[in-house]
Amino acid sequence: MITDAVIEFDGVGRTYPGPPPVHALQPTTLTVRKGEFVAVIGPSGSGKSTFLNITGLLDRPTAGTYRLDGMDVDTLGESERTALRGRRIGFVFQAFHLLSHRTAVENVMVPMAYAGVARRKRHRLALETLRHVGLGHRAQAMSNQLSGGERQRVAVARALVTRPSLLLCDEPTGNLDTTTAGSVLELLDGLHRDGQTVVVVTHNPDVAAHTQRRLLIQDGHVHETTQGALA
Amino acid sequence: MIVEPTRLGIRDLASEALAGIIARPGRSTLTVLGTVLGIAAFVAVLGLTSTATSQISVRFTTLIATEVRVQPTGTVETAGRTTGPMFPDDAEARVERINGVQSAGISWSVGLDQVPGVAPVSTLPPGTGTAADAESFEIMASSPGYFRAIHAEFAAGRAFDTFHNTHAEPVAVLGEAVARRLGITRLDTSPTVFLAGEPFSVIGILNQAERTPEALLSVITPAGTAEQMWGPPSTANTPQMIIDTEVGAAQQVGDHVSLALRPNATDQYDITVPPDPHTLRDQVNTDLNMLFLTLAAVSLIVGMVGIANTTLVAVLERIGEIGLRRAAGARRRDIALQFLSESAGLGLLGGLVGTSLGVITVVAVAVVQEWTPVIEPVVTLPAPLGGAIIGLLAGLYPAWRASRIEPAEALHR
Ligand SMILES: Nc1ncnc2c1ncn2[C@@H]1O[C@H](COP(=O)(O)OP(=O)(O)OP(=O)(O)O)[C@@H](O)[C@H]1O
Ligand SMILES: [Mg+2]
Numbered sequence: 134m135i136t137d138a139v140i141e142f143d144g145v146g147r148t149y150p151g152p153p154p155v156h157a158l159q160p161t162t163l164t165v166r167k168g169e170f171v172a173v174i175g176p177s178g179s180g181k182s183t184f185l186n187i188t189g190l191l192d193r194p195t196a197g198t199y200r201l202d203g204m205d206v207d208t209l210g211e212s213e214r215t216a217l218r219g220r221r222i223g224f225v226f227q228a229f230h231l232l233s234h235r236t237a238v239e240n241v242m243v244p245m246a247y248a249g250v251a252r253r254k255r256h257r258l259a260l261e262t263l264r265h266v267g268l269g270h271r272a273q274a275m276s277n278q279l280s281g282g283e284r285q286r287v288a289v290a291r292a293l294v295t296r297p298s299l300l301l302c303d304e305p306t307g308n309l310d311t312t313t314a315g316s317v318l319e320l321l322d323g324l325h326r327d328g329q330t331v332v333v334v335t336h337n338p339d340v341a342a343h344t345q346r347r348l349l350i351q352d353g354h355v356h357e358t359t360q361g362a363l364a
Numbered sequence: 365m366i367v368e369p370t371r372l373g374i375r376d377l378a379s380e381a382l383a384g385i386i387a388r389p390g391r392s393t394l395t396v397l398g399t400v401l402g403i404a405a406f407v408a409v410l411g412l413t414s415t416a417t418s419q420i421s422v423r424f425t426t427l428i429a430t431e432v433r434v435q436p437t438g439t440v441e442t443a444g445r446t447t448g449p450m451f452p453d454d455a456e457a458r459v460e461r462i463n464g465v466q467s468a469g470i471s472w473s474v475g476l477d478q479v480p481g482v483a484p485v486s487t488l489p490p491g492t493g494t495a496a497d498a499e500s501f502e503i504m505a506s507s508p509g510y511f512r513a514i515h516a517e518f519a520a521g522r523a524f525d526t527f528h529n530t531h532a533e534p535v536a537v538l539g540e541a542v543a544r545r546l547g548i549t550r551l552d553t554s555p556t557v558f559l560a561g562e563p564f565s566v567i568g569i570l571n572q573a574e575r576t577p578e579a580l581l582s583v584i585t586p587a588g589t590a591e592q593m594w595g596p597p598s599t600a601n602t603p604q605m606i607i608d609t610e611v612g613a614a615q616q617v618g619d620h621v622s623l624a625l626r627p628n629a630t631d632q633y634d635i636t637v638p639p640d641p642h643t644l645r646d647q648v649n650t651d652l653n654m655l656f657l658t659l660a661a662v663s664l665i666v667g668m669v670g671i672a673n674t675t676l677v678a679v680l681e682r683i684g685e686i687g688l689r690r691a692a693g694a695r696r697r698d699i700a701l702q703f704l705s706e707s708a709g710l711g712l713l714g715g716l717v718g719t720s721l722g723v724i725t726v727v728a729v730a731v732v733q734e735w736t737p738v739i740e741p742v743v744t745l746p747a748p749l750g751g752a753i754i755g756l757l758a759g760l761y762p763a764w765r766a767s768r769i770e771p772a773e774a775l776h777r
Contacts, residue, residue: 182776191691191772212369212695219370219693226775230688234387246380247370247693291692303776 136203139299139330140165140188144197146353147183157183159353160196165332167298170325172341173334175350181334182303184350188332189301190218202298219247223292223300227307229284231276231291237283238263238272241291248295262290266320282313289320293329300324302333306340318343370693372702381705384678385713392710395674398667399714400721403751405660407722409653411739415730418738426611427515427574430466432618433636434459434605434625450596451603451625456509458624459605464613469510471576472603474503474590483560485583487546490561501542502582503559505590505597511537513608514575519543521551521568528567529586532593536564539580540571559583562593575606614638664754667714671758675707679766686766687774700767707759708752715751719744 146160157180165171175181186192187199190206199206202221206214223244231240241259250258263272266286271279276287285305292300302321306314314337322343325331333340341347349356372380385392436450451470452458459468474483486498510516511523524535536557538548548555548566555566564585573579597603609617618637626632679686686699694702723739730737 182772186772189691191770191775213367215690215693215695216367216370218691220367222691224688224691224775226688228684228775230684230775232685234383243689244692246372246376247689247698249368249370249373252375295693 137167138164138200139167139169139202140332141200141203142197143200145187145194145199146196147180147187147192148195156353158187158194158350159355161355162197163348163355163357165299165330167330168325168328169330169346170321170344171332172344172347173332173350174336174338174341174347177336179350180353181350183353184348184355185301185303185332185334188299189222189224190214219244220295221298223295223297225285225288225292225300225302225305227304229281229288229308231279231284231287233277234275236273236275237268237279237287237290240276240287241294244291244295250295259290259294262294263287265293266290280313281309282316285309285313285317286320289317289324293324298330300329300331302331302335304335304337305333306335306337311339314339370695370698372694372698377698377701377705380702381709384702384706385709391674392713395670396667396710396714396717398663398670399711399751399754400667400718402660402662402664402667402754403715403718403747404721404725405656405663406750407719407739407743407747408725409656409660410743411722411726411737412729413653414738414740414743415726415735419735429638430609430611430614431575431638432607432609432614432621434607434621435602435634435636436632437634451605455605455625456507459607459621460509462617462620462624464610464617466608466610467509467512468605468607469507469513470587470603470605471504471506471510471584472587472597472601473582474505474585474594475598475601485542485546486558487548487555489558489563498558499545501545502578503590504579504582504584505587506584507587510584510606511570513606514573514579515608516570516579517572519569519571520549521566523568524586529588532589532591533586534562534564534589534593535567535586537568537570537584538566539573539582539584540569541581542583543569557583559585575608667711668754668758671707671710671714671755672761674710675703675759675762676765678706679703679762679769683769683774686769687771690769690771691775696767699769700763703763703766704756704759707762708755711755711758712748712752714755715748718751719747722747 140163142161142163144160144162145158146156147158149155149157173181173184183192187194190201193207201217204217206217209217232243238256238259241262242255245255245258260269260272263269266289268283268286268290271283276284279287305321306317309317318340321331321333333344335341347358349358455470456468459465483500483503484498485501508523508525508529516523519540523537524533527533528535536559538546538557543549546557548569551566551569556563557566558564570580607617607621614637618635621635622631622633689699723744726739727737
């Protein structure tokens with residue numbers, strides 16, 4: 134067992150029952166250590182979302198064992214996995230999923246309600262996190278009045294506010310133009326430099342270029358690739 | 365447990381529900397309309413009913429509520445001859461033994477002349493004076509208890525008693541109006557009146573007879589005296605018993621009178637009891653009210669369907685939000701509770717507005733009718749709660765649907 138491992142896959146696989154059964158993720162053994170910045174790339178339908186769902190405790194593997202922060206999470210019950218998800222993992226999605234009738238800071242406060250952070254502390258913590266992602270000045274703006282890049286920053290702040298050990302991003306720049314996408318990537322870079330473990334699932338080679346480690350998924354098989362091996 | 369569980373606290377739940385309701389004020393308003401109308405109709409109908417009922421209650425004085433009248437219907441065999449309908453000799457005593465009876469008395473009008481019950485009354489002996497000195501008045505015979513039963517009060521003198529009655533004493537009580545006509549104001553001179561020529565000593569002047577004000581226009585003699593002098597009552601002048609009961613005992617007394625009077629022939633009497641206040645209320649509660657209450661119920665069902673529909677739409681619109689919340693640590697039950705409290709909040713809102721509208725309606729109608737509005741707390745206080753329950757029921761299915769949404773699918777949309 135590796136002591137600073139965040140994600141440990143030991144033969145983890147996922148087969149969707151058919152007919153015909155789909156081996157969306159072939160048995161995979163890999164480790165993501167604390168502070169790593171990992172890109173998961175691969176063509177459409179290769180199994181990236183399947184990988185992310187299992188890593189994010191949104192789905193259970195059908196084979197192997199998965200340890201998150203050293204805990205065997207496969208044996209846990211649903212509410213324990215939910216608790217782990219809420220406390221240890223921050224999610225950022227392509228579609229942002231902000232609450233449209235709330236301000237930026239109110240959106241950032243949502244996960245703290247589930248984590249049981251005292252109500253009076255939430256606003257201050259949310260503001261701090263928004264400043265951290267460079268959006269302190271837009272804290273009181275309604276989320277539907279924010280630009281795409283700003284929305285994704287709010288989503289990143291929301292993912293970070295509970296101080297998770299793992300930040301999981303699924304196509305975080307998928308809905309953004311190149312310039313905006315670049316600024317979001319810089320933000321993720323900065324988080325990585327601060328020691329945050331980040332896993333980004335993406336199509337985008339620019340995103341992958343930022344990371345020091347890349348996992349290529351093809352037909353459910355996960356390969357470690359080296360810099361420049363991307364087409 | 366290796367991780368502290370996540371959950372949504374009750375205050376967060378409440379503020380999420382509130383936020384969900386005010387996020388779309390127009391939609392929320394339209395959604396609660398059915399509930400508002402239904403609850404308003406319920407409160408208004410029940411409030412107007414209790415208001416109208418209390419109006420009846422005001423008119424329904426205790427005097428009426430404590431009076432039972434009994435009239436014999438059959439004929440009676442006495443000493444081998446058939447006489448008119450009558451009461452047993454000890455009728456008064458029998459009835460007074462019934463629980464809840466204060467006093468009872470029998471009376472009938474004595475027919476002496478062509479006009480039944482009316483006889484010439486004069487202060488002069490027959491043969492003296494002119495015919496103009498005699499005026500015709502109603503002559504009544506009564507048992508001694510009669511005076512207590514009618515709540516009699518005397519300007520002078522007193523009522524006759526059992527002694528006068530059983531010894532057929534020729535005594536009479538004058539109604540105040542009769543006494544005035546005859547010029548009798550004092551009794552210390554032992555005035556005498558002649559009833560159809562027979563002398564009677566006046567022993568009392570009646571100035572109050574709450575139950576039978578007509579007694580003030582009559583000359584009343586003991587039943588025993590009247591029977592001896594002019595014979596028993598007949599079918600033409602049926603005797604009547606008036607029973608003064610305790611408050612609330614009238615119905616029960618009415619049920620027992622027949623049996624007390626003649627245990628072997630209980631169908632011999634016509635018993636008139638005051639209407640039961642509950643019966644009165646029930647009458648007000650019928651027909652039209654049932655219609656309105658049915659409409660209110662229909663409206664509530666429509667309101668419930670409305671809330672259910674809106675909540676279901678909200679669930680489908682907010683699948684992404686649900687997925688995000690599940691990813692952020694919401695358990696299935698947190699999601700279900702969030703939508704349940706939102707729908708219950710809508711119902712509560714409808715209930716509060718509806719109750720207010722209902723109360724305003726009752727007060728407005730009462731003001732126009734110059735009634736006192738009576739709104740029972742039993743109706744108004746639970747009404748908003750009723751709205752909340754409707755909302756809660758309406759939210760059950762959408763909340764269940766929301767809790768079944770898989771975050772993995774919800775998030776990748
Ligand atoms: N619930 C499911 N049931 C059956 N098969 C599924 C299910 N979800 C995904 N699959 C299949 O598993 C394979 C991997 O899907 P996955 O969503 O992980 O791909 P992906 O790499 O995320 O693709 P994309 O880049 O288009 O999002 C695909 O062949 C897909 O059809
Ligand atoms: Mg995908």
